[in-house]
Amino acid sequence: MIVKAQTYTFGHTSDDALPLRCGRKLGPVSIAYETWGTLNPEASNAILVCHALTGSAHAAGKYEESDKKPGWWDDMIGPGKAFDTDRFFIVCSNVLGSCYGSTGPASINPATGKAYAMSFPVITVADMVNAQVRLADFLGVKKWLSVVGGSLGGMQALQWAVAHPERVHSCMPIATTARLSPQAIGWDWVGREAILSDPKFLGGEYSKEAPPERGLAVARMLAHITYLSDASMNEKFGRRLQQMSDVNYSFDLNYQVESYLNHQGLSFVGRYDANAYLYITRATDYFDLASEGGGELSAALAKSRCAFGIISFSSDWLFTPAQSEELVAALLRLKREVFHCDIQSDYGHDAFLLEVETLGSLVRGFLSNQERSFRHG
Amino acid sequence: MIVKAQTYTFGHTSDDALPLRCGRKLGPVSIAYETWGTLNPEASNAILVCHALTGSAHAAGKYEESDKKPGWWDDMIGPGKAFDTDRFFIVCSNVLGSCYGSTGPASINPATGKAYAMSFPVITVADMVNAQVRLADFLGVKKWLSVVGGSLGGMQALQWAVAHPERVHSCMPIATTARLSPQAIGWDWVGREAILSDPKFLGGEYSKEAPPERGLAVARMLAHITYLSDASMNEKFGRRLQQMSDVNYSFDLNYQVESYLNHQGLSFVGRYDANAYLYITRATDYFDLASEGGGELSAALAKSRCAFGIISFSSDWLFTPAQSEELVAALLRLKREVFHCDIQSDYGHDAFLLEVETLGSLVRGFLSNQERSFRHG
Numbered sequence: 204m205i206v207k208a209q210t211y212t213f214g215h216t217s218d219d220a221l222p223l224r225c226g227r228k229l230g231p232v233s234i235a236y237e238t239w240g241t242l243n244p245e246a247s248n249a250i251l252v253c254h255a256l257t258g259s260a261h262a263a264g265k266y267e268e269s270d271k272k273p274g275w276w277d278d279m280i281g282p283g284k285a286f287d288t289d290r291f292f293i294v295c296s297n298v299l300g301s302c303y304g305s306t307g308p309a310s311i312n313p314a315t316g317k318a319y320a321m322s323f324p325v326i327t328v329a330d331m332v333n334a335q336v337r338l339a340d341f342l343g344v345k346k347w348l349s350v351v352g353g354s355l356g357g358m359q360a361l362q363w364a365v366a367h368p369e370r371v372h373s374c375m376p377i378a379t380t381a382r383l384s385p386q387a388i389g390w391d392w393v394g395r396e397a398i399l400s401d402p403k404f405l406g407g408e409y410s411k412e413a414p415p416e417r418g419l420a421v422a423r424m425l426a427h428i429t430y431l432s433d434a435s436m437n438e439k440f441g442r443r444l445q446q447m448s449d450v451n452y453s454f455d456l457n458y459q460v461e462s463y464l465n466h467q468g469l470s471f472v473g474r475y476d477a478n479a480y481l482y483i484t485r486a487t488d489y490f491d492l493a494s495e496g497g498g499e500l501s502a503a504l505a506k507s508r509c510a511f512g513i514i515s516f517s518s519d520w521l522f523t524p525a526q527s528e529e530l531v532a533a534l535l536r537l538k539r540e541v542f543h544c545d546i547q548s549d550y551g552h553d554a555f556l557l558e559v560e561t562l563g564s565l566v567r568g569f570l571s572n573q574e575r576s577f578r579h580g
Numbered sequence: 581m582i583v584k585a586q587t588y589t590f591g592h593t594s595d596d597a598l599p600l601r602c603g604r605k606l607g608p609v610s611i612a613y614e615t616w617g618t619l620n621p622e623a624s625n626a627i628l629v630c631h632a633l634t635g636s637a638h639a640a641g642k643y644e645e646s647d648k649k650p651g652w653w654d655d656m657i658g659p660g661k662a663f664d665t666d667r668f669f670i671v672c673s674n675v676l677g678s679c680y681g682s683t684g685p686a687s688i689n690p691a692t693g694k695a696y697a698m699s700f701p702v703i704t705v706a707d708m709v710n711a712q713v714r715l716a717d718f719l720g721v722k723k724w725l726s727v728v729g730g731s732l733g734g735m736q737a738l739q740w741a742v743a744h745p746e747r748v749h750s751c752m753p754i755a756t757t758a759r760l761s762p763q764a765i766g767w768d769w770v771g772r773e774a775i776l777s778d779p780k781f782l783g784g785e786y787s788k789e790a791p792p793e794r795g796l797a798v799a800r801m802l803a804h805i806t807y808l809s810d811a812s813m814n815e816k817f818g819r820r821l822q823q824m825s826d827v828n829y830s831f832d833l834n835y836q837v838e839s840y841l842n843h844q845g846l847s848f849v850g851r852y853d854a855n856a857y858l859y860i861t862r863a864t865d866y867f868d869l870a871s872e873g874g875g876e877l878s879a880a881l882a883k884s885r886c887a888f889g890i891i892s893f894s895s896d897w898l899f900t901p902a903q904s905e906e907l908v909a910a911l912l913r914l915k916r917e918v919f920h921c922d923i924q925s926d927y928g929h930d931a932f933l934l935e936v937e938t939l940g941s942l943v944r945g946f947l948s949n950q951e952r953s954f955r956h957g
Contacts, residue, residue, distance in 0.1 A: 225829035325829035385813040385837040386805060392838045393801045395831060396845075400794035402779050417777035424770045425802060428763060433900075436762040442868065450866050452602035452702035454772060454858060458865070460762040461769045468773075481831060488835070489827050491819065520897075523810075 204281050204288070206237050206264035206274070210304060211341050221299075221334055227324040231313065234338050235260045235304025236296035239280055240288035242343065247577050249344040250286060250570070251335065252276065252295040253352030253359035255555075256426075256483055257475055259303035262295040263288075278559040285563035291348070291570070296338055298331045298359070300482040305334075308407065308478035320478055321407035328355070328490040332362045339370065348577055349570060351375040353555035354522065355483070358490045361530075364507040365495045373573040375512040375566065378519055378555040380526035381492040381500055387521060390429055391484040394422030398477050407478050419477045420468030427467045432518035432551030436460060501533045510540035510576070512569040514562065516554035517547045542569055581658050581665070583614050583641035583651070587681060588718050598676075598711055604701040608690065611715050612637045612681025613673035616657055617665035619720065624954050626721040627663060627947070628712065629653065629672040630729030630736035632932075633803075633860055634852050636680035639672040655936040662940035668725070668947070673715055675708045675736070677859040682711075685784065685855035697855055698784035705732070705867040709739045716747065725954055726947060728752040730932035731899065732860070735867045738907075741884040742872045750950040752889040752943065755896055755932040757903035758869040758877055764898060767806055768861040771799030775854050784855050796854045797845030804844045809895035809928030813837060878910045887917035887953070889946040891939065893931035894924045919946055 214220040214230025221229045237260045242249055252262050254275070263280035265273050274295075280286040286293050297305040300323070308323035315322075339347070350363040350371050357379025364374040383391075401418030403409055431439075440460040444450065447457070456462045496502025511534055515527035524545045531543045546561050548554040555562065591597040591607025598606045614637045619626055629639050631652070640657035642650050651672075657663040663670050674682040677700070685700035692699075716724070727740040727748055734756025741751040760768075778795030780786055808816075817837040821827065824834070833839045873879025888911055892904035901922045908920045923938050925931040932939065 325831075382819060384810060385817040385819060385835070386808070386810050388819070388835050389801075389805045389813070389837050389841055392835075392841055393798060393805070396794075396801065397774055397777075397798050399831070400774075400798060401777070417773075421770060421774045421777060421798065424766075424773065428766045428770070431763075433761055433763050433897075436766070440762040442759060442762060442765070454702075454776070454862060458762070458765050458769075460766050464766055464769055485831060520810075 204239065204264035204273075205268070206239060206261070206266065208235060208237060208261070208266065208304065210235050211338050213337050213341070221330065221337070223324050223330045224327045225324050229306070229324060232299065232306045232334055232337075233304070233310070234296050234299070234306075234334055236294060236338060237261060237264075237274075238342075239263055239293040240291050242292040246343055246345060247348060248290060248574075249292045249294065249342070249347055251339070251347050251350045251363070252280070252286065252293055253350065253356035254295060254298065255352070255354035255356050256487065257471070257480070258356070259301070260295045260297040261303075263293070275556065279563055279566065285566040286570070294338075294342065294344070296335055298355070298483065299334045300326045300331070300479060300486065302476035302479040307476070308482055309476045323478070323482060325485055326482060327486050328358045328362050329366060331486065332359055332366060335359070335363075336367060336370070346370050346372055349373040349375060349573055351377070351566070352379070353377040354379055354552065355487055358487065361492050362490075362495075364509050364511070365492065365503050366506075368506055368508040371507070371509045372577050373510040373512065373569070374507070375514065375569060376530070377514045377562070378516055378522055378552055380522040381530055382490060383488055388488050390425060391488050394425050395481055395484060397421040397425070398481060404477065409477070414472065415477050416472040419472050419475070419480060422480060423471040424464040424468040427464060429521045430552045432520065432549055434518055434549040435551055438549065500529070501537065504530070504533050504539070505537055507539065510542070510573060512542040512565070514543070514565060515545045516550065516552070516558065517545055518549050519552045519554060521552040581616065581641035581650075582645070583616060583638070583643065585612060585614060585638070585643065585681065587612050588715050590714050590718070598707065598714070600701050600707045601704045602701050606683070606701060609676065609683045609711055609714075610681070610687070611673050611676070611683075611711055613671060613715060614638060614651075615719075616640055616670040617668050619669040623720055623722060624725060625667060625951075626669045626671065626719070626724055628716070628724050628727045628740070629657070629663065629670055630727065630733035631672060631675065632729070632731035632733050633864065634848070634857070635733070636678070637672045637674040638680075640670070652933070656940055656943065662943040663947075671715075671719065671721070673712055675732070675860065676711045677703045677708070677856060677863065679853035679856040684853070685859055686853045700855070700859060702862055703859060704863050705735045705739050706743060708863065709736050709743060712736070712740075713744060713747070723747050723749055726750040726752060726950055728754070728943070729756070730754040731756055731929065732864055735864065738869050739867075739872075741886050741888070742869065742880050743883075745883055745885040748884070748886045749954050750887040750889065750946070751884070752891065752946060753907070754891045754939070755893055755899055755929055757899040758907055759867060760865055761903075764806075765865050767802060768865050771802050772858055772861060774798035774802070775858060781854065786854070791849065792854050793849040796849050796852070796857060799857060800848040801841040801845040804841060806898045807929045809897065809926055811895060811926040812928055815926065877906070878914065881907070881910050881916070882914055884916065887919070887950060889919040889942070891920070891942060892922045893927065893929070893935065894922055895926050896929045896931060898929040
């Protein structure tokens with residue numbers, strides 16, 4: 204499946220610029236996006252897939268046949284797959300603040316001719332979604348058949364449901380939460396401190412050729428542990444050593460788990476922008492769905508009109524099954540249509556990218572059901 | 581209770597030096613220690629208390645009445661307390677490799693006249709215990725009534741039990757494990773990477789006045805999160821903000837949990853040596869009790885002759901209750917005397933320092949029982 208990277212830009216004038224939660228306005232704003240399948244004449248088959256922390260709009264397919272790897276959810280999106288591109292029009296856009304084509308701290312600020320860096324406004328999940336609203340208008344999608352996403356993507360799905368209820372027929376928040384726990388805020392804090400402490404960070408004014416690579420690698424390695432589970436790490440690595448018969452009494456790589464984390468850190472540095480990491484993690488800290496209801500989660504959820512398919516993973520200790528259950532319980536009290544499944548999995552938070560068979564079946568069933576009840580608002 | 585900081589030094593000659601697991605010999609070796617109570621004429625009332633990762637020999641009492649704080653387990657050690665100094669002779673020594681008086685990377689290498697820094701040998705828990713054996717000889721303690729400790733202290737207690745079975749009547753490993761999980765090895769790796777990445781680290785040759793403070797603070801903040809539990813963080817901080825009515829759209833301290841971690845990081849930098857942190861965390865990575873039995877935990881434990889009192893805490897996710905239960909099950913199969921309790925607590929790994937009432941009662945009961953059965957080997 205060949206897909207084209209596209210970009211929609213808006214906000215060239217002050218009137219058209221994007222108002223942000225921090226009080227500033229941002230413009231122009233480019234949103235990188237990709238689409239799969241065809242929007243039907245009634246525009247009733249559009250699904251928005253929202254990506255996670257460091258993801259991109261490249262959710263499925265390849266740009267060229269010779270690409271080594273397809274998009275990040277290619278197992279889920281395609282002809283005959285759970286997100287069946289023969290039936291649905293799938294859209295995935297890169298979040299505001301990222302470094303994969305949408306406007307973010309690495310973008311050029313037209314007012315200065317230089318990259319925004321730390322002068323980029325601190326953005327929120329609400330801002331990301333408001334930018335997606337503009338993209339939906341451009342694409343002619345008045346109402347999504349479904350807004351779906353895992354992790355930060357699930358936060359976007361929840362935000363769509365309560366802030367733009369008339370535009371969402373159904374919503375699938377996967378491996379996510381209505382708000383980060385203090386522990387998760389703590390991990391983000393420590394990761395950002397590692398980046399901010401790197402002398403190559405230079406207040407965010409580093410060059411592309413000399414990024415704060417060690418700080419960014421530390422942040423990524425730390426975060427990566429929170430994406431796995433104790434069980435999956437035991438299975439995958441145990442206490443196995445690298446190619447050596449005994450520990451070598453040094454601080455070098457001894458254990459396979461060290462080598463794995465090291466590799467994760469290094470490869471992340473090659474693909475992600477440090478400033479973007481700061482901004483996007485901060486957006487997740489700040490996300491609190493209850494704030495859409497004056498501090499009450501149930502008041503926020505009461506604004507929604509859509510059906511919910513809420514999926515958690517049993518070994519996810521970053522965004523726990525209990526956090527999903529809190530959403531389910533609140534929605535049931537509000538008499539909303541709720542489908543909920545806690546998928547038994549040892550893969551931890553990363554399970555939303557790995558448990559494609561079970562997840563795919565649930566998504567397929569949920570969408571098939573929602574397709575029948577879709578009505579234009 | 582006034583206590584005196586003492587030091588025992590050995591290994592001035594090559595014959596007397598301490599052979600280490602890495603193959604090197606270390607000498608001279610100083611071991612900082614403190615004692616409370618009086619060794620009875622039969623030397624049958626001696627208890628060794630082993631400290632955790634960044635602890636010291638100063639487990640109880642004050643050096644002077646005007647000291648602001650007593651030792652780290654003062655609630656547990658003293659006249660009439662669980663470790664009753666009216667009955668027992670309590671010893672606590674600073675581990676080899678630390679920076680609180682015992683020989684470690686910050687000590688002067690007599691061969692060069694400069695601090696060892698990274699030329700210090702990579703040490704193990706077995707080495708720490710072998711240094712304590714020399715201290716026991718010096719103190720005239722042939723056999724401990726009990727060897728007790730939490731976390732890394734518990735690893736030392738386990739090591740004593742299997743490597744020096746004739747010298748241990750009973751053993752209380754608290755909040756500990758026979759080996760670190762790959763997740764715990766991963767946290768240590770990331771923490772050390774933060775230190776090693778700090779340009780002020782200078783290959784370990786930093787001056788006392790200019791330590792790699794930011795790297796060390798990141799390592800400490802990360803580790804500190806693993807000492808708490810999700811529940812205790814929710815209770816203690818929730819998502820509460822600092823003195824401010826709303827988030828301030830910045831990367832500064834917004835949440836109370838951020839401020840708390842920041843404080844923990846900064847205060848640690850003032851009290852601990854970065855090289856020592858590298859060495860002691862590495863010793864915990866390398867600890868695997870099974871290696872004392874050719875790779876079989878049960879073979880290692882079969883060498884022990886003592887009674888065991890094994891205590892875990894329900895919310896400890898660093899060294900889990902399941903890890904303690906594995907020890908208990910193996911010991912029961914070996915028909916060893918085992919007392920085991922999983923204390924219900926929300927305090928996570930730190931519970932061994934905080935749940936002093938419950939823990940104290942259990943320790944009191946265990947010691948009272950062991951006192952009756954003590955026989956000289």
